Amino acid sequence: MNGCDVEPTQLLIFYHHSSYCSAAALQRDLAAVCGWITHVLPCSAAGSDSKAASLHWTAERVLSIALLALGPVAYFSPGPFIDYSLAAALTLHGHWGLGQVLTDYVHGDTKVKLASAGLFVLSTVTFAGLCYFNYNDVGICNAIALLYSK
Structure with a gap:
């Protein structure tokens, strides 16, 4: 060999x-x-771009671990703080994940700009919808508990 x-x-x-x-x-x-x-x-990338990429990678991992921790916390002590924390964390997690999909599969300046704008709109609407649900309905924690209550 x-x-x-x-x-x-x-x-x-x-x-x-x-x-x-x-x-x-x-x-x-x-x-x-x-x-x-x-x-x-x-x-x-070199220099500060490389550092920013490293920090972003670390932030993605920290957020994933935080989401794992939020599951049991949401079950044992549901409340508005946890509901809004879940709304923010889930939206950011989805935004970063779909951003990676776009990076891998969307090519060309115009297509990348359109896809990025679409992702921003989707993430904004998702976060606003989850906040609306938390404020005007039972909230994310109680909604998940209701799924398993019957």
């Missing part, structure tokens, strides 16, 4: 989280160590 004991996917993950900003330098090093060259994507 070759002299390298790591998989290409591991190398791409390493490249993504490393300080390499030159695809050519990484390919040269891979060829020297592993005996083969893999397709390497160019460095997407």
